[in-house]
Amino acid sequence: MKIGIIFGGPSREREISFAGGRTVYDNLDKSLFEAIPVFVDSLGNFILLDWHYIYKGTIRDFYPPIESLPQSVHQLQIYIESLGELSTAEQDSIINRVGKRILPHQFKAYFDFAFLALHGPYGEDGSIQGLLEWYRMPYSGSGILPSAIGIDKILQKDYMHQHGFAVPRYRIVPAAEWANTSQQPILFEQLTRDLGLPLVLKAPHQGSSIGVSIIKTADFKVFEEAMARSFFAKTIYREAWENYSPEEKLSLVKQLTDIREGIGLPVRSDNGVIIHHPEQLLEVLNGVFRNDPREAITLTNIESEPYVLLESFIQGKEFSCIVIQDPNGNPLALPPTEIIKGGEVFDYRSKYLPGLSRKITPINLPHEQIQHIRQECSRLFVACGFNVYARLDGFITEEGQVFLNDPNTTSGMLPSSFFFHQAAEIGLNPSQFLTYIIRTSLVERLKSGKDTAHLLKQLHQLDAAIQNEKTANQEKIRVGVIMGGYSSERHISVESGRNIYEKLASSVKYQPIPIFLTGSAAEHRLYVMPINIMLKDNADDIKEKIAQAEAGHLHHPVLEQIREEAGFITEKYAGKMVREPQLITYENLKNLVDAVFIALHGRPGEDGALQAELENYRIPYNGSGIQSSRITINKYETNEILRQNNIKVADHLMAYKKDWLTSKEAFFQNIEKAFNYPIIAKPADDGCSSAVKKIKNRRELAAFSKLIFRETEDLMTEPVAVLSLGFKEEFPQKEAFLVETLISKEDGTHFLEVTGGLLTRYLPNGEVAYEVFEASEALAVGEVLSLEEKFLAGEGQNITPARYAPDPQQRQKISDKVKADLKKVAKVLNIEGYARIDAFVRIKENTEVETIVIEVNSLPGMTPATCIFHQTALNGYKPYDFIDRILTYGMERNEKQTAAV
Known part of the structure; x- marks a missing residue:
């Protein structure tokens, strides 16, 4: 079955939708489905996307493509709406550089089923659902009406009140009422009197906590700023602007135009000018305060909210619960997850960056209260007419009262999202859960009475394919994916390991086994993990669950009941569920796996210690050997060796x-x-x-x-x-x-930071050949690239291939020189398998190219958003193909070493 994954879209959550679409694309069971990426741009165009663009870090890394961008002094990345009004022909010219425009009536020629990974307006409000129904295209999730209810926080309040759900006191403030500035302080007094403090402000048609603020004190200034945030407006004052340095002005513009935490673009100024591009905004602000006597200018997004929703603050534990529709059409609430936040608001960053918040499943409450939450979530699922699945957020007070405040008909679909996190508690890995969602959605679409003959045929074919896959006796290569560790990069290691596991789990060749490494340099402790523990939020949560299991505290009556209720689902899609983590030795590992993929970063993993253990038992592994790893983990020693070989490094x-x-x-x-x-x-x-x-x-x-x-x-x-x-x-x-x-531009005419990946393979004569990929240009928001920018979806800004020069031939000439330099580094250090090398490139007036190496990573990050996948895609490797090549090299090397002995 061809599955069209529809992702991206016009909403402020488009980057998470993009990352979620990639997760679905990679995790669909390849023996059942063919994934078709359908990217929706922020103008609403449907684009059959060339597959390699799906592995870019952010939408702005590829769309609009560099060739379509206007000259930019600051080389700012933008979304297509920043190009201003575009004709259809101009849009087609841009679209054709990344794929092919397809119209809704053409969908059936390209795919059989639409998997919706869109978020927010246009994706969760019934719009896309209605479009697909018109063209008789089955789709995932809820239908038109429940989607329209799920997106509107104001409508939800009335609806929930009518159905007897607990609802906090609330008030709606229309934009027209707020525009009366003389009444604003009076309104604030009324609101704090009627609703009390703290006070919660929400943009009522957005998801992911965008436009949400909490006011704790009776400070009108803070309230005024929060209202502006929910209306996606911002007032800039002359006095503040004129005191900013040029760098601070540019930084403010970047913050303002951020679609998640700013007001986004295009914006309308209070004198009616519409501004599309961030540099145009910078020019307008400079011009206004230079040529105009006004003391302030107010900017408002052209798709501002018509209302702000204000609620009384609920004091209690915050939770999120996925409810799925069982094969009988009844709601089944999965175990609710408690959200322990780092800040007051479970905002966009807290939701999607590992380690910023904690997810505890099930919520830490008496069993009766957990069941009460599940019952209320199931009741709301039915009351709203939701289908297939939904994510319901809420609070439970100390008195046990449940407030459900944000029903969502689409959940985030990053690897560690609630969607997969809670499904893992009933034993389904992401690939299996996606299969369940697709089948359940087909059944739900049948209930509409539309196109039933075709839908029944699809359903029967899918059921037959699922049964065939289950009974097929496939000999798969068992790969132990080792993740975690005890370094400051342990959370990123878990993200990498999960990504490797999921790529292999959806393949027809490999059977991955998730293994968590903890302990210390003196003693490695290896644990085979059940899927539900592997999908905990971060490395520390995994370690905590393992400790609970060893203390005999892992069994939870509510979890056991949910697993029993879902037993027929688990049995059909996953088989028998593994419940407990298992401590193993390296000798046990030898009998458990055919090969190992080390997804660790720093120490241990990149230091040769783990490699020595694996070689002791002749277990094949990825990456460089013992000696090379021991050198590259030490940046000082690496630099000394490179310098001795006439390779430029920093003093x-x-x-x-x-x-x-x-x-x-x-x-x-x-x-x-x-x-x-x-x-x-x-x-x-x-x-x-x-x-x-x-x-x-x-x-x-x-x-x-x-x-x-x-x-x-x-x-x-x-x-x-x-x-x-x-x-x-x-x-x-x-x-x-x-x-x-500090490496700087010095006498160069152009200067940039790059990161370049490489892959090795054996030639027929036994020699090692190096394939060096086009390097990515890394753009740091701060003074140095952060872990988040390098590895997390929607955070980093990487341009692949790097922009060495405007002229294509000159750019390629410089690129070839840089690749030759990186290849020399790899040979000098005897790097094997794959690696990532970070460097600065200084290009001089006479076109002389200097590559100054910063560091070598022998086990580079393999998270879904890491730029090494952007690079391999240019050479025709999908992430799975790249991982397959890495494993193949490791197994061939092991065979050669064994034969030599």
């Missing part, structure tokens, strides 16, 4: 804790004698971007030293503030760190 020295303890003044002077500020400070033996900081003065150097040389695990407040560490940003403890010169 560097090691800064030791023992010297710092002896005399801090002498310690600082030694560094300052060797380097001028700013400098780069980073751990010498950890993974990429972990505690990498640009140090601009001694105060920052002292703060960095205090943190990295600290005796206790907890971070100290003062140095954290000095270095402006992000929320929950981790900082390792070390006995030494590396200091490097």
